[in-house]
Amino acid sequence: xxxxxxxxxxxxxxxxxxxxxxxxxxxxxxxxxxxxxxxxxxxxxxxxxxxxxxxxxxxxxxxxxxxxxxxxxxxxxxxxxxxxxxxxxxxxxxxxxxxxxxxxxxxxxxxxx
Amino acid sequence: xxxxxxxxxxxxxxxxxxxxxxxxxxxxxxxxxxxxxxxxxxxxxxxxxxxxxxxxxxxxxxxxxxxxxxxxxxxxxxxxxxxxxxxxxxxxxxxxxxxxxxxxxxxxxxxxxxxxxxxxxxxxxxxxxxxxxxxxxxxxxxxxxxxxxxxxxxxxxxxxxxxxxxxxxxxxxxxxxxxxxxxxxxxxxxxxxxxxxxxxxxxxxxxxxxxxxxxxxxxxxxxxxxxxxxxxxxxxxxxxxxxxxxxxxxxxxxxxxxxxxxxxxxxxxxxxxxxxxxxxxxxxxxxxxxxxxxxxxxxxxxxxxxxxxxxxxxxxxxxxxxxxxxxxxxxx
Numbered sequence: 001x002x003x004x005x006x007x008x009x010x011x012x013x014x015x016x017x018x019x020x021x022x023x024x025x026x027x028x029x030x031x032x033x034x035x036x037x038x039x040x041x042x043x044x045x046x047x048x049x050x051x052x053x054x055x056x057x058x059x060x061x062x063x064x065x066x067x068x069x070x071x072x073x074x075x076x077x078x079x080x081x082x083x084x085x086x087x088x089x090x091x092x093x094x095x096x097x098x099x100x101x102x103x104x105x106x107x108x109x110x111x112x113x
Numbered sequence: 114x115x116x117x118x119x120x121x122x123x124x125x126x127x128x129x130x131x132x133x134x135x136x137x138x139x140x141x142x143x144x145x146x147x148x149x150x151x152x153x154x155x156x157x158x159x160x161x162x163x164x165x166x167x168x169x170x171x172x173x174x175x176x177x178x179x180x181x182x183x184x185x186x187x188x189x190x191x192x193x194x195x196x197x198x199x200x201x202x203x204x205x206x207x208x209x210x211x212x213x214x215x216x217x218x219x220x221x222x223x224x225x226x227x228x229x230x231x232x233x234x235x236x237x238x239x240x241x242x243x244x245x246x247x248x249x250x251x252x253x254x255x256x257x258x259x260x261x262x263x264x265x266x267x268x269x270x271x272x273x274x275x276x277x278x279x280x281x282x283x284x285x286x287x288x289x290x291x292x293x294x295x296x297x298x299x300x301x302x303x304x305x306x307x308x309x310x311x312x313x314x315x316x317x318x319x320x321x322x323x324x325x326x327x328x329x330x331x332x333x334x335x336x337x338x339x340x341x342x343x344x345x346x347x348x349x350x351x352x353x354x355x356x357x358x359x360x361x362x363x364x365x366x367x368x369x370x371x372x373x374x375x376x377x378x379x380x381x382x383x384x385x386x387x388x389x390x391x392x393x394x395x396x397x398x399x400x401x402x403x404x405x406x407x408x409x410x411x412x413x414x415x416x417x418x419x420x421x422x423x424x425x426x427x428x429x430x431x432x433x434x435x436x437x438x439x440x441x442x443x444x445x
Contacts, residue, residue: 051205053203053204053205053206054203054204054205054206056338056435059431059434059435060431060434060435061203061346061347061434061435061436094338096203096206096331096332096338097206098205098206098207099207099331100206100207100208100209100331100332101331101332102331102332102334102338
């Protein structure tokens, strides 16, 4: 059931959001928070496939799910991060890619969608 | 939600990382901060990918090729080769390391105080390197750039070699590392190893473990993203270190982390005797947590009175949550 909910969440968010990273870059365009989860939408505007290997929230590796490992050039993907976020607090997220490059995203004030 | 992002330009990843990544679901490691939220899972780096096993490094002591000199002293000889090698430091994330003999940390060299040591160093890497040994030795054998070049030492250029030779002293827990500039970069890339000198009479029988606290900065932002003991984050959470109840366990603990000024080691459910740098046979402290600066070493001795699983980790919780945690599994 958990997997199905995650898949639906990913599909819904990915459909609703467009890319926001700069030209030639891979980045996070949007974050949506639900209890215990942070859903990130990533856009790949680079010329290479992108792979998020690990996710770090506030200097801790965390559990996450994606519907596929690789994000092709020009495509978007949703990443569901399982994290017990707290209303009103701030969070620093880092997506650690397979190459060791990191993609940062800051949530300045957590608020449920 | 108010948010802002930083994007990244990417380079292609390696088939090595590709093959290792589980499909779609990631149980990396420990949700939440600290160690309380760790979830049991399957995600650690396959030792076959790196060609070395953090667990094997624990008990891998290299006494060298041994012979006797005139007068009866023991001569120990090793060959260390510096080379570039891509390794995996946490599942799915590769790192362009520099290694001694293809592993991080390099081989653990072991001798007895008074032995004569001869280490042939070959630089097969792509940058000039050295081997700087901690210990007492002549300047030309110190592996410091600018010192000893006249004798062929100092900075060893790509494709060149040099043989370090000196007496093993004092007894204790030492290390060796590259001393080429930029120093932090050469160390952080993986050019370091442990150098154990036993007292003349040896140490008591124990289950001896090499634990090298290290860290990696894969995006080169001068801030480590991954912490570990023996290189692979969380490895000993998935592969607990099995020890025997009541048996003396001796830990050779070394901190070689760059970019962070201190590190620490804490064990659950037990206390240990601490022998700073291992240069005396009487402990100085009975504790469950030890703080180490960069390059600092301690020999720790303990016995587990009860069976079960006991965590060990950096008590700097950030380091723990970024990979520096593991388990002892105590069995009968």
